[in-house]
Amino acid sequence: MAAQTDTRTKILASADRLLRRRGFNGFSYQDISEPLGIRNAAVHYHFPTKADLAVAVIDGYRRILRDRTAAFMAGDGDPIAQLDGFIDFSTAECCEESTMCPVGALSSDYYSLPEPIRTAGNRLLEELLAWMTRVCTVGREQGKFHFEGDPAIKAEQIVASLQGARQLARFRGAQAMQDIAGQIRRDLSIDSSRGS
Amino acid sequence: MAAQTDTRTKILASADRLLRRRGFNGFSYQDISEPLGIRNAAVHYHFPTKADLAVAVIDGYRRILRDRTAAFMAGDGDPIAQLDGFIDFSTAECCEESTMCPVGALSSDYYSLPEPIRTAGNRLLEELLAWMTRVCTVGREQGKFHFEGDPAIKAEQIVASLQGARQLARFRGAQAMQDIAGQIRRDLSIDSSRGS
DNA sequence: GTCTATAACGTGATAGAC
DNA sequence: GTCTATCACGTTATAGAC
Secondary structure: OHHHHHHHHHHHHHHHHHHHHHOHHHOOHHHHHHHHOOOHHHHHHHOOOHHHHHHHHHHHHHHHHHHHHHHHHOOOOOHHHHHHHHHHHHHHHHHHHOOOOHHHHHHHOHHHOOHHHHHHHHHHHHHHHHHHHHHHHHHHHOOOOOOOOOHHHHHHHHHHHHHHHHHHHHHHOHHHHHHHHHHHHHHOOOOOOOOO | OHHHHHHHHHHHHHHHHHHHHHOHHHOOHHHHHHHHOOOHHHHHHHOOOHHHHHHHHHHHHHHHHHHHHHHHHOOOOOHHHHHHHHHHHHHHHHHHHOOOOHHHHHHHOHHHOOHHHHHHHHHHHHHHHHHHHHHHHHHHHOOOOOOOOOHHHHHHHHHHHHHHHHHHHHHHOHHHHHHHHHHHHHHOOOOOOOOO
């Protein structure tokens, strides 16, 4: 059972990276099985369809998000630290792997996506936006962030910027991601020595 | 020759929409030939490889961009009108067709893209950013836009926001695109009654 | 739990007739 | 300039042995 779990974990880790790097239509079962030294069919054993595999990856991100934001959503913690945590996480993935954000990887393939993946992606996005909206709301209430308009829309814009930044970084290099992250902070009038 | 040109034009229009809607890996020669009532091979006659087809689409956008911005880049015209023109163009495409921006459609498939397409996409992006940088620079000089930091980075952020917005709109509907467009204007302190 | 073998299909692309 | 016919390959997925 240790071996089973281990194989399953390795498959999941590989699918995660491939999905963010190439998009749902851009990788195959072979891309996963070959480097792991197992067969195509072994992957199908753990995840019967490609949709099962993608949903498992997405749900993994939903869990990470929940773990990192649960305390804040319950009323505890600093909005600047929350935002920084997300930006740093995204920037690190972008610089180290040149990957897209999971939602970005799904939205480009949206119209050829099996229904279960759309649903999982939709949930991840809604949870992410609910959290970011709260970060913006509390941040402004506490006088730490400065912006005009609806916090829910500012949250949408920040998420969209970071998603777009990770894609521009593929053409222009990781510096584009760092530049945009810095500009987001600058627009919010957060003094920051890093991120640019 | 009229018929030839006509078929070629129809193929190009179809490929344009398919590329922005599904990404480079998300459409096939059949998707083009079938609705046009021609054969798979007829498409290959006009565009020998799929890369030729994509490059032709991208170069079409480079031409549109150049036509719409040449006067401004030569020193004539209003930066607000330039920005509005781009946002309106993007929003219309997003609302009517739920398509991505051309650069966004390429960046998601970046690592499985034939080299000529990367080069064409890179040129389109650099031309777009050069123009947007000038829009931000002149807009601030004229006291019409308000932002902190390097105009080139602000330009990157605006492009990334709009690219991300069009992708979020696939999950959340076209309202997301309009909301984010409004927030971009709000951040620049442009009073605007539309876009939200 | 993982394997071999293979089905069933879609893909981009080419050859050569007309 | 467009056709028919087909190639060579990669894809997801399944059946059944071990």
